[in-house]
Amino acid sequence: MAAVRASSSKSYFALLDLPERFAIDPAELERRYREKSRHWHPDRFSRAPVSERAQVLQRATELNEAYRTLRSDGKRAEYVLRLHGVDVRDESNKPALDPAFLGEILELREELADARVEEDVARLQAIKSRIDAERQQIGTQLAAGFARLEQQDPTALAELTKLCFVQRYYQRFADDIAEHEEAQAGATAVL
Amino acid sequence: MAYSNKVIDHYENPRNVGSFDKNDPDVGTGLVGAPACGDVMKLQLKIDDGGVIQDARFKTFGCGSAIASSSLVTEWVKGMSIDDAEKIQNSSIADELNLPPVKIHCSVLAEDAIKAAIADYRRKKGGPQAEKAS
Numbered sequence: 035m036a037a038v039r040a041s042s043s044k045s046y047f048a049l050l051d052l053p054e055r056f057a058i059d060p061a062e063l064e065r066r067y068r069e070k071s072r073h074w075h076p077d078r079f080s081r082a083p084v085s086e087r088a089q090v091l092q093r094a095t096e097l098n099e100a101y102r103t104l105r106s107d108g109k110r111a112e113y114v115l116r117l118h119g120v121d122v123r124d125e126s127n128k129p130a131l132d133p134a135f136l137g138e139i140l141e142l143r144e145e146l147a148d149a150r151v152e153e154d155v156a157r158l159q160a161i162k163s164r165i166d167a168e169r170q171q172i173g174t175q176l177a178a179g180f181a182r183l184e185q186q187d188p189t190a191l192a193e194l195t196k197l198c199f200v201q202r203y204y205q206r207f208a209d210d211i212a213e214h215e216e217a218q219a220g221a222t223a224v225l
Numbered sequence: 226m227a228y229s230n231k232v233i234d235h236y237e238n239p240r241n242v243g244s245f246d247k248n249d250p251d252v253g254t255g256l257v258g259a260p261a262c263g264d265v266m267k268l269q270l271k272i273d274d275g276g277v278i279q280d281a282r283f284k285t286f287g288c289g290s291a292i293a294s295s296s297l298v299t300e301w302v303k304g305m306s307i308d309d310a311e312k313i314q315n316s317s318i319a320d321e322l323n324l325p326p327v328k329i330h331c332s333v334l335a336e337d338a339i340k341a342a343i344a345d346y347r348r349k350k351g352g353p354q355a356e357k358a359s
Contacts, residue, residue, distance in 0.1 A: 094320040123261060125259070125260070125261055131258065133256055135256045136265055137259070139265050140256065143265060143286040147286075203263045203265070205263065206262065206263025
């Protein structure tokens with residue numbers, strides 16, 4: 035897989051006229067995205083030649099992808115690392131993670147499974163809060179790490195790579211919780 | 226993506242799910258993770274003094290292929306010497322389960338888990354290969 039989508043030579047940041055850095059103002063991102071989406075909206079080009087319409091559609095798709103990537107702290111962090119030549123989707127970049135960390139993830143997973151079986155709402159909530167807190171802390175560490183990267187700190191890149199890997203475990207955990215909650219909500223709605 | 230029948234079988238009826246006491250001197254514990262998908266796998270081997278694997282347990286939180294890979298290896302390694310178990314290649318696991326290319330990393334995870342469990346056992350026993358195995 036190419037490091038950055040080849041279809042446009044512009045980075046996601048450039049597509050949205052934003053500076054190429056991790057620190058981002060969510061309101062600004064939102065504003066730029068709306069502005070650009072309006073500009074590249076396929077409806078505005080309905081009378082253009084076919085080839086141009088195809089290009090516009092591609093632009094609109096790229097714009098959506100850029101927005102989705104930059105909106106999420108985790109995805110944006112991984113994207114900025116890719117711009118620095120580190121692809122965390124590549125397992126061969128996997129740093130040695132502390133076995134204690136994996137143990138902790140496994141324990142949390144077991145606890146989550148137990149709480150679901152027992153339908154222990156309070157415990158489920160506690161696990162969710164803990165995951166949220168961990169993710170928030172990682173977010174803070176990512177921001178600090180990227181600030182150091184911008185100041186050419188040579189150790190920052192390796193640390194950020196590791197953080198992004200750690201972040202994925204919690205991301206996956208949070209996704210799992212969200213999916214489960216949706217499924218539950220769906221089941222209740224059917225009743 | 227369609228899972229093979231063998232994957233589905235192991236997923237629906239996983240073999241040897243559970244835990245041994247990780248402080249038992251005859252138990253080697255391997256804990257590995259695949260950050261790309263956030264999977265975690267714990268494999269434990271109970272090994273006798275002759276270096277033969279008596280029993281195995283696993284706990285895997287991940288996709289069907291990761292669960293099937295770990296379930297399969299717990300069946301395979303029982304009765305094997307640790308030297309032979311260490312030689313199990315991920316390609317044999319992937320072949321047996323007909324894993325598609327995007328799920329090969331699940332079989333790699335299972336191979337890594339066996340090696341990690343044996344390394345942990347050797348470390349506990351303080352054998353000459355303890356250093357090498359880690």
